Amino acid sequence: MGPASSPSPSVFSFKLNGKTVWVQGAATHRTLLDHLRELGFTGAKEGCAEGECGACTVALVKENSGGTEYRAVNSCLMLLPMAAGQEIYTVESLAEPRPLAGEGELHPVQQAIAERGGSQCGYCTPGFVMSLFAEYYRPGRRQHCDTTALGGNLCRCTGYRPIRDAALALGPAPADRFSRRLAEPAPALNEFAYSDGKACFSRPLSLAACLDTLHQEPNSRWIAGGTDLAVDLNLRGSTFARLVSLEGVPELRRWIETSDYVEIGAGLTLNEIGALWRNAPAAFREWLTLFASPLVRNRATLGGNLATASPIGDAAPLLLALDAEVRLAGADGERTIPLERFFIGYRKTVLAPGEILVSIRVPKPWPELMRFYKVSKRKLDDISTVAACLALNLNRAGRVSMARFAYGGVAEIPLRAYEAEQVIKGMPWSPGAVARAQEAVTARVRPISDHRGSAGYRLAMAKSLIEKFAFEIREQAA
Ligand SMILES: Cc1cc2nc3c(=O)[nH]c(=O)nc-3n(C[C@H](O)[C@H](O)[C@H](O)COP(=O)(O)OP(=O)(O)OC[C@H]3O[C@@H](n4cnc5c(N)ncnc54)[C@H](O)[C@@H]3O)c2cc1C
Ligand code: FES
Numbered sequence: 471m472g473p474a475s476s477p478s479p480s481v482f483s484f485k486l487n488g489k490t491v492w493v494q495g496a497a498t499h500r501t502l503l504d505h506l507r508e509l510g511f512t513g514a515k516e517g518c519a520e521g522e523c524g525a526c527t528v529a530l531v532k533e534n535s536g537g538t539e540y541r542a543v544n545s546c547l548m549l550l551p552m553a554a555g556q557e558i559y560t561v562e563s564l565a566e567p568r569p570l571a572g573e574g575e576l577h578p579v580q581q582a583i584a585e586r587g588g589s590q591c592g593y594c595t596p597g598f599v600m601s602l603f604a605e606y607y608r609p610g611r612r613q614h615c616d617t618t619a620l621g622g623n624l625c626r627c628t629g630y631r632p633i634r635d636a637a638l639a640l641g642p643a644p645a646d647r648f649s650r651r652l653a654e655p656a657p658a659l660n661e662f663a664y665s666d667g668k669a670c671f672s673r674p675l676s677l678a679a680c681l682d683t684l685h686q687e688p689n690s691r692w693i694a695g696g697t698d699l700a701v702d703l704n705l706r707g708s709t710f711a712r713l714v715s716l717e718g719v720p721e722l723r724r725w726i727e728t729s730d731y732v733e734i735g736a737g738l739t740l741n742e743i744g745a746l747w748r749n750a751p752a753a754f755r756e757w758l759t760l761f762a763s764p765l766v767r768n769r770a771t772l773g774g775n776l777a778t779a780s781p782i783g784d785a786a787p788l789l790l791a792l793d794a795e796v797r798l799a800g801a802d803g804e805r806t807i808p809l810e811r812f813f814i815g816y817r818k819t820v821l822a823p824g825e826i827l828v829s830i831r832v833p834k835p836w837p838e839l840m841r842f843y844k845v846s847k848r849k850l851d852d853i854s855t856v857a858a859c860l861a862l863n864l865n866r867a868g869r870v871s872m873a874r875f876a877y878g879g880v881a882e883i884p885l886r887a888y889e890a891e892q893v894i895k896g897m898p899w900s901p902g903a904v905a906r907a908q909e910a911v912t913a914r915v916r917p918i919s920d921h922r923g924s925a926g927y928r929l930a931m932a933k934s935l936i937e938k939f940a941f942e943i944r945e946q947a948a
């Protein structure tokens with residue numbers, strides 16, 4: 471595959487604060503954050519290098535439902551070549567320059583934070599500003615800024631109230647240069663390849679080209695949003711000789727809805743799915759807000775979450791309870807399998823070398839009663855200790871006609887508790903049925919103890935969530 475817009479495979483460009491920046495000779499595994507700082511854009515800070523603090527937040531210009539938006543992301547989780555062809559804004563671009571005075575006039579977002587005392591040591595401030603900046607210009611925003619947009623930004627010293635006050639005080643965005651930018655299309659990602667002599671990064675623009683690359687270079691590794699792989703690179707020192715980006719592959723970014731199913735492209739980010747799946751079951755919205763932070767959700771893909779096969783990944787319980795299937799493509803063609811057959815061991819899937827997860831198909835109708843629960847140390851922006859998605863249909867007599875109980879964090883793979891589902895079929899949905907289901911769950915799950923929770927705690931949670939589900943259904947019916 472030849473590079474499209476770069477003169478050689480060791481050069482690429484991106485747009486930074488309105489100007490083209492060429493990259494040559496930088497390490498393939500360098501993060502965008504490190505590069506920005508080396509270029510002198512030191513507003514973005516490194517707090518954690520693993521997507522937890524938001525000090526490194528920058529904004530990308532991206533397409534959204536046919537329009538253009540600013541999308542706040544963690545620059546510590548973007549490898550530098552992922553920036554190729556993208557348009558990026560850092561906090562340095564916000565203030566209006568006043569060259570004669572030698573200083574800038576603060577942007578309304580900066581002004582609001584300054585006026586309300588939303589910054590003390592200032593380490594977190596550029597990150598908050600950039601998340602709020604993206605929210606300030608959110609297309610279609612009618613009211614004050616949504617403070618949940620700041621959910622991926624942590625502050626150690628100011629306290630959050632003044633920052634919230636600033637967000638709530640901001641009115642509509644003016645018709646300034648940033649609003650005008652949104653009237654133009656976002657950049658289309660280009661096909662390109664980059665090598666620093668040790669590691670390569672390529673971005674094909676079709677599924678066939680991806681599979682071809684893997685055929686020629688079998689030791690390549692797919693990278694989608696990079697929110698798992700970049701943490702491996704930054705904190706665990708992993709290196710990858712060849713990364714193949716899925717970000718520009720249209721077949722992985724499709725959204726198809728028919729009367730029988732929705733088919734979700736594996737390369738769509740979680741927030742993109744949130745915007746597209748307007749008639750999703752309510753459990754999907756519960757799930758989405760509990761998944762990481764808005765910053766991570768702006769890059770993390772559904773396919774990446776399933777492919778990691780983490781026993782505590784959050785997508786699997788939701789999709790297992792929705793009876794989803796996955797579509798896989800490889801050199802030998804395509805296959806579709808039920809999601810529960812996708813996971814075959816601790817962090818192992820049925821994906822053959824070079825095979826790619828293309829899409830996830832969710833059949834209709836959705837279950838009538840469904841809840842997603844995440845047990846974690848913090849309510850938001852945390853990894854699950856146990857996750858469960860529980861779904862039921864009841865017939866007119868109030869008896870269980872269909873049950874799906876899906877769990878994460880209770881075995882080495884995410885699983886359906888089939889025995890529990892079967893044992894209550896035909897029973898009235900009553901405390902007796904709950905007790906039978908809990909017994910069957912006890913026999914099915916094999917939790918382990920780790921720093922997040924003991925095996926006993928996990929088992930107790932798996933059982934008590936069924937009770938919680940029953941309670942919430944009763945409340946809903948009352
Ligand atoms: C701060 C933070 C918070 C997080 N919180 C959560 C959370 O609450 N819940 C949760 O479940 N996870 C969480 N994660 C983990 C991570 O964000 C998710 O697993 C995410 O969905 C991974 O998607 P990605 O596109 O970034 O994957 P990547 O990092 O790009 O890839 C992950 C793996 O999947 C492979 N892969 C990617 N796409 C495909 C494909 N289409 N076909 C085949 N293989 C593929 C890659 O080769 C790699 O091995 C968190 C991560 C961070 C950094
Ligand atoms: S440095 Fe903490 S999220 Fe990037």
Ligand code: FES
Pocket residue numbers: 588589590591592593594595624625626627628
């Ligand atoms: S102002 Fe110090 S960390 Fe937020």
